[in-house]
Amino acid sequence: MSLLEVSDLHVSFRTTDGDVRAVRGVSFELDSGRTLGIVGESGSGKSVCTQTLLGLTTGARVRGTARFEGEDLLSMSEDEFRAVRGAKIAAIFQDPLSSLHPLYKVGWQIVEMIRAHEPVSRAAARRRAVELLGLVGIPHPAQRIDDYPHQFSGGMRQRALIAMALALEPKLVIADEPTTALDATVQAQILDLLLRLQQETGMALIMITHDLGVIAGLADEVMVMYAGRAAERADRRGLYYRAHHPYTNGLLESIPSSSAAGARLRPIPGQPPSLIRLPPGCAFHPRCAFAMDRCTREQPELTPVEDGAGHTSACWLPGRLLGTTEEMKRARQDASAAGRTVERVPGQGTGQDASVEEGAA
Structure with missing residues (x-):
């Protein structure tokens, strides 16, 4: 049994405009001595997900389970939570x-x-x-x-x-954007400190950030969140070198690179959706250069990607998308120049040919 097992976690808040569905069916596990990085834009549900584990989302409607050392955190009373919060988490x-x-x-x-x-x-x-x-x-x-x-x-x-x-030598530490307000030098010092203390104490660590570059040398596994759901999960190497989901690739492209001096960053177009009025199908499809008709109708679940065990992605594109961020970038540029939207990308070992839907040009 893992130290922490979160299964099908849903968190929503009732407002006068409607229910804010902040977390929608998130699941993950974490063992002692391991680091899970949770990444995504502001409003993706990263902080709400972990604050719920600490009992800090007062007034929220919560469903699912979150077992810590075998006991469900979500069913604890406030007195029971007080004994865990700070001491164990x-x-x-x-x-x-x-x-x-x-x-x-x-x-x-x-x-x-x-x-x-x-x-x-x-x-x-x-x-x-x-x-x-x-x-x-x-x-x-x-x-x-x-x-x-x-x-x-x-x-x-x-x-x-x-x-x-x-x-109190906790078994789990949740670090919610701990370096955002710090300059680059101090940021590196804090991350090195967390890594050293983890090695010395054996604690499990959840690192929440909007910047994939922050956890490049820290996380064992990374979960990318978008609109309250997990878009992709993989070990660190699998995510950074073989990202599958277009949103993950967009985040990777937004990391400044010292090897590309003077190059313009490529931001993800558009804005994250309202968590009160989510678009049908995949929540990312209005911003996705690879969206197809199915994306607008059906919500994809996390499914295995062909490049290795444990790598899952919530995307209808088959197999490894295109292999690398650079290949994805070239495909996006080619499609844009031709006025097309990619309908299907050949997956590794699928035997499918690529096809495109002509845009109105």
Whole structure:
């Protein structure tokens, strides 16, 4: 049994305009010592999915199961959740300045979190807090423990949050965009720190981000989300080198490359759909250069891709789409120049020929 097993998770919020279907049938597993990267644009359901695991989506309607160490998190009472949250499952959020209370010293906040879960003296908790601040690389931790959050830089505040998250040696840490507000150098330091701490403690890690480049060297497996659903799942190498879903390829094309100086980035056209009024069929089809009639009628489920075990994609295109991002880019350019929409792309071993639907030119 995996440490965490999420099955058919649905999360929706009732509003005056209608139900916001934030998460729609997401499933995944995670073992101890492994890292799952969850990637997608803002509004794709990444944060809502994991906040539900922490019991932080008050007022939401939730269906499905989320078993952590064999127990369903979604059926726990608030008191049961309080015993798990922080102690066994910890979180690192995007904005450390809003996560830390500005009126209390950083060390006091770590001490109180420790004492809320363990019967230890304040002096013992303080010693543990100093040790943790040193572990995450804050200089002179015995002195800095009495500083307020505004006296820390952005990177140091994020390190303090990581220290707080690791205080009780949790088995699972959820990092929700932990490097978004940091510059590139500090971002790399924080990612290296998380990787080192994972190797030392054996914790499982869920890394949420909108940038595939952030988790290129961190995640063991990546799940790409779009409009509340999983669009593609694969191990890191399979996703980066043999991406299948057009949305995943679009995200990969938006990563700046040092080897293509001066080259223009290719953004994904259009906007993510409203989660209240989702388009029929595949939610990505209005933005997809490879959309065909079936995409507008039927919603694809995650199905295996031919390039390896465990690689699945929710797309009607057969097999490996075109193999690489560059090949996909050339095919898209050729179709655009000819005024066509790709109707079917030959899959590896399918024996099918490519056909196209002429555009109105």
